[in-house]
Amino acid sequence: MKRKIRVLFVTAECCPYAKVGGLGQISGSLPKKLGENIDIRRVTPLHRSSFIDFKYKIDFPVKIGDKFETCIVKTASNEDIPTYFIANDYYFNRDKIYSYFDDGERFLFFCKAVLNMLKNIPFKPDIIHCNDWHTGFLPMFLKKDGYEGKTIFTIHNLRYQGSIGNEYLEELSLDEKAKLGGDYVNFMRAGFLYSDVVTTVSESYAKEIMKDSSGMEDIIRDKNIEIKGILNGVDYENYNPSKAGELEFPYNIKSIENKKKNKIALQRELNLENADVPLIASVTRLEDYKGIKLIYDAVKALDKPFQFVLLGTGNYYYEQMFKNLCENMKGSAAAVFEYDEALAKRIYAGSDIFLMPSLYEPCGIAQMIALKYGSIPIVRNTGGLSDTIIDYKDKCGNGFLFNEYSSEELKNKISEAIEIYNSTKWISLIKNAMSCDYSLEKSALKYLSLYKMILE
Incomplete structure (x- = not known):
């Protein structure tokens, strides 16, 4: 032709x-x-x-x-x-x-x-x-x-x-x-x-x-x-942390130090304490199959210092659950119940860990965006999440995978990620993530x- x-x-x-x-x-x-x-x-x-x-x-x-x-x-x-x-x-x-x-x-x-x-x-x-x-x-x-x-x-x-x-x-x-x-x-x-x-x-x-x-x-x-x-x-022309005019501190794999500046800016924007603890995030629809209840239970059960941010819309029941969670974790948790793409990009840039514990996930785009922004995904081993996230072992991998659909296993993976966050391995893990190419x-x-x- x-x-x-x-x-x-x-x-x-x-x-x-x-x-x-x-x-x-x-x-x-x-x-x-x-x-x-x-x-x-x-x-x-x-x-x-x-x-x-x-x-x-x-x-x-x-x-x-x-x-x-x-x-x-x-x-x-x-x-x-x-x-x-x-x-x-x-x-x-x-x-x-x-x-x-x-x-x-x-x-x-x-x-x-x-x-x-x-x-x-x-x-x-x-x-x-x-x-x-x-x-x-x-x-x-x-x-x-x-x-x-x-x-x-x-x-x-x-x-x-x-x-x-x-x-x-x-x-x-x-x-x-x-x-x-x-x-x-x-x-x-x-x-x-x-x-x-x-x-x-x-x-x-x-x-x-x-x-x-x-x-x-x-x-x-x-x-x-x-x-x-x-x-x-992912359309990297739209989702790119180095793009001028979108983040307060644009960055790429050679200027990862600016990611921490974006984290401080996000903490200030969402009334979180200025603390050097892992900031865990989820940008999602509030639907059962997205693992929202798992996120809630795992976050409540964590016994390590951390902060948590949620952006999403959907089930009113889940909105009320996370409102109560934020009330009980003032200064350490924030939730915004709307879709705001500009805020989503600031969350990708300012967060350290990104949660996506879906029951099933045909493809998923959020975990690929998180990789580009150096927010390390923790995902369940299903669908497109399996195709894009490699479990971190011995300096190899770009995130964390778990198999069983349970809040206990999610919590254990978050704890594992926090241990690495507190070690010298974290920067190399961020570089692994940001080096991935899942371009459109x-x-x-x-x-x-x-x-x-x-x-x-």
Whole structure:
């Protein structure tokens, strides 16, 4: 193919317009890297959080069940990567991106709207790259509509699968409905069943899915699917402690002494005592699978001098737990319950140890960011955490791994890290961490190779 490959990247969230987690982060950064070599566009819902200038492109009706809803397609001006926004106030002009009773209907509308949009714009992609369950029905609609290109379906988290009553998909036969789940058809199953290639966001998570497919076993067996793992990466143009104007004291591997200055600045900002003790941090969503209860129990049980900082939003119950913890540890603990990227970077820069004890973690980006900032990760041995963190032994390694999902094992690993923090080995461990290269360029090259391969 002499011309550039044309790709449409389909996602439910995209930074900086709307972001909940890793999907939004990678949807914002990966297409930009890919755009250096291919003609790539994005399409995403127009969520309420998207505050930019838009241009009207087209509109059309979309049939959802026994009614029609209007889709307005808009584009953003001054974009590095052209992005189409699927606008409908009823479905997407809401306070949150997810967690509504009608999420199935909302993202079925999104899939159908993208299909209709493709019939009304001049851009004709060779590959349509769908991301996570919200896009799962799009490969099916494309195949039934005679699309001649290729589809890729990337799983970001298999635990979230999406479903909707089968009456919304009256065009399917009874046999097709049965394959997709029966009375409630499953978005994720559709993505597996109708895509040309299935990928996920780390090699270890791909292996985990093949062992425990969360209801996809029959499709994987019947289609002989081999899930390809491509590790997400970090945009070092955005996350870099040496970048001017973001930290009070920029630093790199040759000026690690400035990291301590950032720690003092963070202690001052969050009303922590100016103490030379390990500062332990977590930047996370307050959800069960992120190991939040483990962090709480381990921090409470630690019997060594330390400080603790938490930044995150989510479960109100966990917010109250950590508020009480901070009250009982005044001057030694702080929690901020919001998403603030600038503060997150100051926490990465000012902290010594970074906790990520997830029950499962398809990829994880926070631990890779922490490495770049020299905040030593303590992570559970699962998914993408296993692919990026090497347990520190005899001067080798970039962090700490533990296996059992328990607060006791997490506490023991923190204690082990604190012992090394108080030794001459700590600086060499920071250098090991900061030397790691998990750049987004590596991910982009692997996706580019995949795009070329499936078009051969």
